[in-house]
Amino acid sequence: MVAHLLRLKLHLLRNGLRRSPAALIGMVLGVLYGGGIVVAVVSGLIALRFAPDAELARALVVVGGSATVAGWALLPVVLFGIDPTLDPARFATFSVRERTLALGLALGALVGLPGVATVVVVLATVFTGSRTPVAALVALLGGVLGLASCVLVSRIVAGASSAVLATRRGRDVAGVGGLLVLLSLGPVAGLVNDGGITVAGLKTLGRVLAWTPLGWAWAASGDVVAGDWGVAGIRLLLAAALCLVLFAVWERLLVAVLRNPHSTAASGSGGARRGLGLFARLPGTPMGAIAARAGTYWLRDPRFNFPAIMTTLLPAGLLFPGMAGSHLALAAMPLVSAYLIGWGQHNDVGYDSTAFWLHVASGVDGVADRVGRLFPSAVLALVCVPGYAVLGPLVGGSWALLPASLGAGIGLALSGFAVACVTSAVKQYAVPVPGESPFSSRPGSVGVTFAVQTVCGGAVVVLSLPVLVLAGLAFFGWHWAGWAALVVGPVVGVLAFVAGVRLGASLFGRRQADLLQDLVSMA
Amino acid sequence: MPDDQIALRLRGLTKRFGAMTAVDRLDLDVPRGSFFGLVGPNGAGKTTTLSMATGLLRPDAGSAHVLGTDVWADPVAAKARIGVLPDGLRLFDRLTGLQLVTYAGLLRGMERGLVAQRVRELLAALGLTEAQDKLVIDYSAGMTKKITLACALVHAPRLLVLDEPFEAVDPVSARTIRGILEDFAANGGTVVLSSHVMDLVERICSHVAIIAGGQVRAVGTVDEVRGGMSLDDRFLDLVGGSTDVEGLAWLRTSSD
Numbered sequence: 001m002v003a004h005l006l007r008l009k010l011h012l013l014r015n016g017l018r019r020s021p022a023a024l025i026g027m028v029l030g031v032l033y034g035g036g037i038v039v040a041v042v043s044g045l046i047a048l049r050f051a052p053d054a055e056l057a058r059a060l061v062v063v064g065g066s067a068t069v070a071g072w073a074l075l076p077v078v079l080f081g082i083d084p085t086l087d088p089a090r091f092a093t094f095s096v097r098e099r100t101l102a103l104g105l106a107l108g109a110l111v112g113l114p115g116v117a118t119v120v121v122v123l124a125t126v127f128t129g130s131r132t133p134v135a136a137l138v139a140l141l142g143g144v145l146g147l148a149s150c151v152l153v154s155r156i157v158a159g160a161s162s163a164v165l166a167t168r169r170g171r172d173v174a175g176v177g178g179l180l181v182l183l184s185l186g187p188v189a190g191l192v193n194d195g196g197i198t199v200a201g202l203k204t205l206g207r208v209l210a211w212t213p214l215g216w217a218w219a220a221s222g223d224v225v226a227g228d229w230g231v232a233g234i235r236l237l238l239a240a241a242l243c244l245v246l247f248a249v250w251e252r253l254l255v256a257v258l259r260n261p262h263s264t265a266a267s268g269s270g271g272a273r274r275g276l277g278l279f280a281r282l283p284g285t286p287m288g289a290i291a292a293r294a295g296t297y298w299l300r301d302p303r304f305n306f307p308a309i310m311t312t313l314l315p316a317g318l319l320f321p322g323m324a325g326s327h328l329a330l331a332a333m334p335l336v337s338a339y340l341i342g343w344g345q346h347n348d349v350g351y352d353s354t355a356f357w358l359h360v361a362s363g364v365d366g367v368a369d370r371v372g373r374l375f376p377s378a379v380l381a382l383v384c385v386p387g388y389a390v391l392g393p394l395v396g397g398s399w400a401l402l403p404a405s406l407g408a409g410i411g412l413a414l415s416g417f418a419v420a421c422v423t424s425a426v427k428q429y430a431v432p433v434p435g436e437s438p439f440s441s442r443p444g445s446v447g448v449t450f451a452v453q454t455v456c457g458g459a460v461v462v463l464s465l466p467v468l469v470l471a472g473l474a475f476f477g478w479h480w481a482g483w484a485a486l487v488v489g490p491v492v493g494v495l496a497f498v499a500g501v502r503l504g505a506s507l508f509g510r511r512q513a514d515l516l517q518d519l520v521s522m523a
Numbered sequence: 524m525p526d527d528q529i530a531l532r533l534r535g536l537t538k539r540f541g542a543m544t545a546v547d548r549l550d551l552d553v554p555r556g557s558f559f560g561l562v563g564p565n566g567a568g569k570t571t572t573l574s575m576a577t578g579l580l581r582p583d584a585g586s587a588h589v590l591g592t593d594v595w596a597d598p599v600a601a602k603a604r605i606g607v608l609p610d611g612l613r614l615f616d617r618l619t620g621l622q623l624v625t626y627a628g629l630l631r632g633m634e635r636g637l638v639a640q641r642v643r644e645l646l647a648a649l650g651l652t653e654a655q656d657k658l659v660i661d662y663s664a665g666m667t668k669k670i671t672l673a674c675a676l677v678h679a680p681r682l683l684v685l686d687e688p689f690e691a692v693d694p695v696s697a698r699t700i701r702g703i704l705e706d707f708a709a710n711g712g713t714v715v716l717s718s719h720v721m722d723l724v725e726r727i728c729s730h731v732a733i734i735a736g737g738q739v740r741a742v743g744t745v746d747e748v749r750g751g752m753s754l755d756d757r758f759l760d761l762v763g764g765s766t767d768v769e770g771l772a773w774l775r776t777s778s779d
């Protein structure tokens with residue numbers, strides 16, 4: 001049965017790749033990109049085997065291992081989305097023993113690029129630990145336990161988050177939690193900025209983490225090398241116990257989902273609504289209607305309002321290095337905000353899913369579609385970009401940098417909208433369909449997503465290069481450049497935006513049926 | 524038939540998906556004012572044909588004309604005359620029923636006052652006034668079909684193209700939909716619908732085309748096509764396929 005589940009996952013992966021060449025290209029890019037990192041990490045681990053300082057080697061393995069476990073727990077939620085192919089609720093109708101299913105689904109998480117990469121890296125830690133034969137054996141045991149806790153933790157987080165996010169209250173809580181995580185990145189970044197990472201600091205961090213659940217499994221081998229046999233044994237036992245506990249939690253979660261499969265399905269009801277809402281307040285034209293529809297969705301659909309909250313709050317993370325005295329961080333807040341808001345619109349049609357047919361069947365004008373869609377994000381940009389631009393000097397930044405940061409922010413936002421107008425008429429990648437968790441992702445689509453996002457990001461930066469250069473000059477003391485940026489940003493931005501709308505509208509006119517076909521094939 | 528008597532003219536329409544040809548050089552003329560049924564087995568190419576005829580799917584070859592306008596050469600003019608009810612596509616279902624139909628009207632460039640008046644009448648005629656402030660996602664299957672029909676009708680099209688309008692619809696809603704469609708056809712509009720319920724097509728349609736393997740196998744008035752048999756028998760005759768159930772003895776509980 002476990003083998004069946006693994007084979008199922010492999011089939012899903014392969015069919016996802018077969019479905020579109022874009023997914024295959026994405027996979028290749030992912031292999032190259034991730035493969036490069038893996039090769040670097042593995043060679044580092046091999047080099048550590050011969051490093052004279054065994055204590056440092058141990059600290060690095062423990063810190064890296066702990067980070068890996070934390071990454072498995074958090075990254076799917078924050079960055080890539082949760083792969084729903086092996087969503088336990090889908091197995092509710094099959095008569096599979098629950099323990100078998102729990103085991104199979106956990107192992108299934110290893111099939112795929114992140115799983116393979118982790119396995120390779122864990123094998124390399126065995127080599128790092130091979131200063132003595134026993135240490136190598138312990139490293140292997142620890143590695144297996146560490147790997148198991150990675151996978152189990154990620155399954156638990158995925159399962160729990162999809163259940164939690166099904167309720168509005170849960171989404172609010174998750175939003176606050178996500179914000180705290182992001183804010184905590186600020187101090188860490190500050191630490192790195194101050195050159196706070198020293199060998200001694202690393203060793204201390206390693207020693208601390210070695211006694212936390214994140215580090216138990218990875219530290220045992222180093223203990224053996226240091227001769228602390230008892231401690232090594234205790235850590236291995238603790239790590240094994242952790243895996244058992246995690247497995248028990250995962251199994252209970254699975255049982256809960258299987259016996260009540262609808263608990264994870266998001267429901268979209270509640271609240272009395274009367275009348276036309278935004279449709280009555282915005283102009284009664286196609287463009288106004290599209291703006292009203294987009295605005296209504298931003299308010300009602302967690303796939304929009306959740307990222308909107310994140311986008312709004314994310315630049316606030318720069319306050320930490322900023323308060324510590326970094327003028328650059330404070331001046332960059334409106335830029336980051338503008339970039340995130342503008343660039344974030346590049347896949348808007350993808351979020352319509354197949355409901356986009358209504359636009360195609362109505363023969364909507366391209367300009368109306370392009371501009372109308374940007375209404376809610378434009379409102380957000382109008383609030384956030386000037387807000388962050390003024391907030392920086394208010395909390396201690398330099399007022400002299402205000403024109404530069406405001407000009408660059410406006411330029412970045414408009415360039416982002418310009419790029420969005422074009423890309424959302426050309427190529428859309430799969431996103432959670434309406435009603436799905438905002439954190440889920442489509443199997444086999446990570447590569448396309450990554451490629452489109454990178455191209456869009458690059459295009460936004462290129463378009464706003466003039467104003468970015470001026471803002472940079474202003475930061476290094478040329479005051480005139482700041483005022484020039486305040487002029488050049490909006491002017492170049494508006495030019496780019498007009499060109500983007502024109503090009504996007506003509507592409508939309510020609511390609512709307514193909515775009516719909518793309519969306520149908522993704523649904 | 525003279526050109527001005529044709530509501531929908533398809534010529535050599537072809538669509539391939541990879542190695543599979545879904546629609547194969549299909550020709551079809553739908554006379555004006557007719558109530559036209561498109562029937563065929565699953566996978567015959569009905570949805571693909573209707574999508575290409577309404578501008579939702581680009582054909583690999585061939586043409587589609589709606590009341591003399593080429594759908595793919597002048598899509599805006601053609602689409603203004605068509606109302607579409609697709610099957611298996613989503614709606615903007617986070618809007619309320621009232622908002623969705625209003626949205627459909629405004630997208631067509633209609634004036635707001637006219638939209639408001641027509642939406643009110645449509646919702647009343649379809650029995651959705653009570654539910655107009657509920658989100659469409661909370662609608663039942665029948666209500667969803669009805670609200671989609673309202674979206675297709677709000678701009679007063681000349682040609683209605685409906686893909687499986689009666690699927691998963693309860694008898695009461697089906698009667699309402701049917702009443703509205705018959706009224707539409709009686710007043711000079713043209714209705715094209717696909718279905719695989721032969722009985723229904725036989726009862727309500729004036730013309731019928733049987734499609735299989737991406738081609739038209741028979742076309743004409745309902746009486747012409749069935750040629751004295753029931754439409755069901757004529758269909759099985761043309762499309763083929765055995766209806767005798769062999770094997771499955773273990774399903775018969777009496778064999779225990």
